[in-house]
Amino acid sequence: MAIIISxxxxxxxxxxxxxxxxxxxxxxxxxxxxxxxxxxDIKEDIKLLILAREFPTNSGPIDAIGIxxxxxxxxxxxxxxxxxxKRTVIAQVLDxxxxxxxxxxxxxxxxxxxxSSVQKTFKVxxxxxxxxxxxxxxxxxxxxxxxxxxxLNDGVLHxxxxxxxxxxxxxxxxxxxxxxxxxxxxAVELExxxxxxxxxxxxKIYGAEVKKGLPKTRSAGRLWNWDLFKxxxxxxGAEEVRxxxxxxxxxxxxxxxxxxxxxxxxxxxxxxxPDGKKGFYPFGVTxxxxxxxxxxxxxxxxxxxxxxxxxxxxxxxxxxxxKGAAIDLGNVDGFNGxxxxxxxxxxxxxxxxxxxxxxxxxxxxxAK
Numbered sequence: 615m616a617i618i619i620s621x622x623x624x625x626x627x628x629x630x631x632x633x634x635x636x637x638x639x640x641x642x643x644x645x646x647x648x649x650x651x652x653x654x655d656i657k658e659d660i661k662l663l664i665l666a667r668e669f670p671t672n673s674g675p676i677d678a679i680g681i682x683x684x685x686x687x688x689x690x691x692x693x694x695x696x697x698x699x700k701r702t703v704i705a706q707v708l709d710x711x712x713x714x715x716x717x718x719x720x721x722x723x724x725x726x727x728x729x730s731s732v733q734k735t736f737k738v739x740x741x742x743x744x745x746x747x748x749x750x751x752x753x754x755x756x757x758x759x760x761x762x763x764x765x766l767n768d769g770v771l772h773x774x775x776x777x778x779x780x781x782x783x784x785x786x787x788x789x790x791x792x793x794x795x796x797x798x799x800x801a802v803e804l805e806x807x808x809x810x811x812x813x814x815x816x817x818k819i820y821g822a823e824v825k826k827g828l829p830k831t832r833s834a835g836r837l838w839n840w841d842l843f844k845x846x847x848x849x850x851g852a853e854e855v856r857x858x859x860x861x862x863x864x865x866x867x868x869x870x871x872x873x874x875x876x877x878x879x880x881x882x883x884x885x886x887x888p889d890g891k892k893g894f895y896p897f898g899v900t901x902x903x904x905x906x907x908x909x910x911x912x913x914x915x916x917x918x919x920x921x922x923x924x925x926x927x928x929x930x931x932x933x934x935x936x937k938g939a940a941i942d943l944g945n946v947d948g949f950n951g952x953x954x955x956x957x958x959x960x961x962x963x964x965x966x967x968x969x970x971x972x973x974x975x976x977x978x979x980x981a982k
Contacts, residue, residue: 616630616631617807619809629809632808638685640776641678644664644678648663650815651776651802652802652913661747662680662744663681665732672713677694679881684758685765687771688774689711690776693776704775704784715766715769721950769950770797774800777802780801780803784801785801788821789820800821802820804816838882843874847901856960857965870884870972872884873895877916881898883908888979894920896929904956923947925978938955954968
């Protein structure tokens with residue numbers, strides 16, 4: 615394909631498509647011109663900020679990581695068409711996503727790496743760059759960071775693959791994955807033209823054709839409810855649905871509030887408000903049919919007495935009596951501190967043991 619360039623309708627020049635000679639140049643171009651990724655075809659008025667290049671993970675460095683004003687996370691990978699098997703890039707970006715999600719319990723480390731990259735590139739702190747770029751108040755900045763943290767913990771990630779040319783097999787694979795999964799993979803084909811000192815990029819995005827009906831991210835602002843969540847749990851079985859309903863009913867009868875999430879997986883949290891203001895959310899029931907350990911969200915900022923690590927550890931110790939609960943006392947402030955399949959609470963004895971721990975937490979908060 616070629617394009618025609620002219621000035622005031624005269625001196626037309628034909629410019630043939632060029633190629634990116636090196637992936638590093640393509641990475642640098644995207645890093646400095648994130649608006650060249652046509653994410654506006656997915657979400658109107660989006661403004662993407664690339665925060666880091668070569669972000670380190672156990673699966674290798676991610677080409678670039680960016681976020682938008684809603685705290686949604688974008689993993690960007692660049693590949694040139696001349697690379698042998700383009701389809702392997704799908705496995706690569708998923709591997710990166712798993713590596714990020716696995717270590718999501720330490721958000722401070724994640725944000726610290728981003729902060730170092732921002733300081734190196736923009737000569738300002740991460741928080742300052744976020745406020746300046748998105749025009750945020752201090753309160754809005756806090757909400758943005760909370761959203762990033764929650765999305766990272768829930769594995770709500772957007773994968774964006776940038777290539778100078780896409781083949782049909784890769785397009786078909788992306789559409790198939792998006793149709794049959796709950797995360798998003800987008801491929802962007804970048805047609806590149808060069809004329810004198812000018813560079814012309816024509817971006818085309820693939821994968822946005824698939825529209826999914828269920829809520830996807832916290833930033834969408836759509837809360838889950840029992841009808842939606844019941845539909846999700848039915849994929850696991852009637853027992854999971856029954857147990858989740860029992861947890862909700864018991865909590866209501868014992869003065870423990872239920873708050874619905876708007877995360878990708880869906881679910882609800884058991885919420886304690888000892889002073890009417892500062893909440894404590896030790897457990898959640900999530901759309902993967904698990905009882906989740908949410909204490910790491912607050913850590914040392916938890917309300918008294920759970921602002922002390924040893925007291926948070928005591929919650930896990932008490933949960934060890936529940937058959938089927940995998941407890942890691944060395945990971946109190948990590949999201950893998952507890953793994954408890956919802957199905958295990960189908961047993962009346964296990965359910966009673968779990969509820970007794972919930973009541974003990976309430977008593978400890980009220981007795982501070």
